[in-house]
Amino acid sequence: xxxxxxxxxxxxxxxxxxxxxxxxxxxxxxxxxxxxxxxxxxxxxxxxxxxxxxxxxxxxxxxxxxxxxxxxxxxxxxxxxxxxxxxxxxxxxxxxxxxxxxxxxxxxxxxxxxxxxxxxxxxxxxxxxxxxx
Amino acid sequence: xxxxxxxxxxxxxxxxxxxxxxxxxxxxxxxxxxxxxxxxxxxxxxxxxxxxxxxxxxxxxxxxxxxxxxxxxxxxxxxxxxxxxxxxxxxxxxxxxxxxxxxxxxxxxxxxxxxxxxxxxxxxxxxxxxxxxxxxxxxxxxxx
Numbered sequence: 486x487x488x489x490x491x492x493x494x495x496x497x498x499x500x501x502x503x504x505x506x507x508x509x510x511x512x513x514x515x516x517x518x519x520x521x522x523x524x525x526x527x528x529x530x531x532x533x534x535x536x537x538x539x540x541x542x543x544x545x546x547x548x549x550x551x552x553x554x555x556x557x558x559x560x561x562x563x564x565x566x567x568x569x570x571x572x573x574x575x576x577x578x579x580x581x582x583x584x585x586x587x588x589x590x591x592x593x594x595x596x597x598x599x600x601x602x603x604x605x606x607x608x609x610x611x612x613x614x615x616x617x618x
Numbered sequence: 619x620x621x622x623x624x625x626x627x628x629x630x631x632x633x634x635x636x637x638x639x640x641x642x643x644x645x646x647x648x649x650x651x652x653x654x655x656x657x658x659x660x661x662x663x664x665x666x667x668x669x670x671x672x673x674x675x676x677x678x679x680x681x682x683x684x685x686x687x688x689x690x691x692x693x694x695x696x697x698x699x700x701x702x703x704x705x706x707x708x709x710x711x712x713x714x715x716x717x718x719x720x721x722x723x724x725x726x727x728x729x730x731x732x733x734x735x736x737x738x739x740x741x742x743x744x745x746x747x748x749x750x751x752x753x754x755x756x757x758x759x760x761x762x
Contacts, residue, residue, distance in 0.1 A: 492673075514712040518702055525702050529713050531673035531740035554739070558669045561662035564725065568658040568673060595675030595740015596700075 492568060509571030513549070513597075521609055524583065524601040530573045531595035538597065540590055542579070547588075549597065550574040582606075656718045657693070657742075665754065668724050668746045675740030676700060676713070682742065686733055689724045691746065726752045 495510040513528040526547075530538070533551035541548045553570040557563070579585075584604040591598045657672040674682070676697055683694040696717035701708070728746040735744040 514714075515710060516708070516713050517710040518706040518708055520703055520706045525706070527700070527713065529675040529740070531675040534739055554741075558662055561664045561667070561669055563660070564663045564668070565659065565661040565722075567655070568660060592739075594677065594737070595673070 495574065508552070509569055511571055511573050512575055513551075513573040515575065522603055524580075524603070526577060526599040526601065528573070528575065528597045528599075529595065530592075530597050532570060533573065533592070533595065533597075535592050538590075538592060540599065542585060542588065545579050545581075546576055547579050547599070547601075548574070548576045549599070551597070655720070657720060659720065659722060661722065661724075663725060666748050668726075668728065668748075670722065670744040670746070672720075672742045673740065674737075674742050677737070677740075679737055682737065684733075684735055684744065686728060686730050686746065689727045690721055691724055691744065692719065692721045693742070693744075694719045 493512040493514070495512050513530050515529075516525075516527045518525040518527070526549075528549060530551045530553075532553040534554060537554070538549070538551040551573045553572070555570055579601065582603050583601045587602045589600045589602075591600075657674050660671045662669040662671075670691060670693075672693065674695065674697070677695055678698075681696050681698070683692075685692040685694070694717075697715050699715045724746060727749040729749050732747045733744065735742065737743075
């Protein structure tokens with residue numbers, strides 16, 4: 486897990502609007518899996534409460550953003566700071582075959598799961614071959 | 619190979635120690651230690667307690683092991699692969715899996731039985747109160 490030790494900062498110069506608040510924007514580490522009936526997007530978003538997550542579907546783009554709780558306990562001074570908190574944000578393009586009405590999301594232990602079910606007509610079908618007589 | 623006897627002189631001994639020295643130099647390239655720096659920790663403290671936070675998304679509580687000995691805190695754990703199904707095709711895999719160990723030295727010895735930890739939204743937070751005996755005491759100076 487050594488190479489994953491640092492959070493990826495969002496690269497400057499991308500086409501995204503810059504934040505007006507003083508918060509660092511991080512790119513959440515993401516796994517993408519595809520099953521026969523759905524695509525699963527799984528993002529690491531530690532420290533983000535469920536009500537601070539915003540998932541938006543705009544045309545063919547899915548934007549995920551989540552604000553981390555500012556983790557600074559009161560009455561104590563920072564002795565060693567190895568990570569910073571801020572905002573997680575990432576955009577994905579959604580293929581046509583996804584059934585937009587049925588997208589579901591779930592947050593558990595800092596991991597966001599988004600399930601993008603495939604539309605009926607996009608599911609793989611086995612085609613029977615009939616021998617012509 | 620009669621030269622492998624450690625008591626006798628070997629022409630390769632010097633080379634080996636040079637190699638060890640070079641390895642040590644390059645291993646220490648990331649921040650001065652060759653020890654793993656995962657997970658990243660934020661440590662806060664005052665004269666009464668220390669608070670240690672770590673971002674560890676996607677773990678189960680039973681997979682995290684915390685240990686305190688005097689002023690050393692060890693966080694051990696494992697993130698298991700959470701592939702949704704055996705036949706699922708993986709398009710992208712950025713979330714690492716595996717086990718980790720991290721030890722930090724705290725500024726003072728802590729009350730072992732009063733250490734508390736919670737795991738919320740993928741963030742581990744440990745509160746370690748200072749051992750009573752090590753707390754600073756104000757000494758009154760009496761005028762003679």
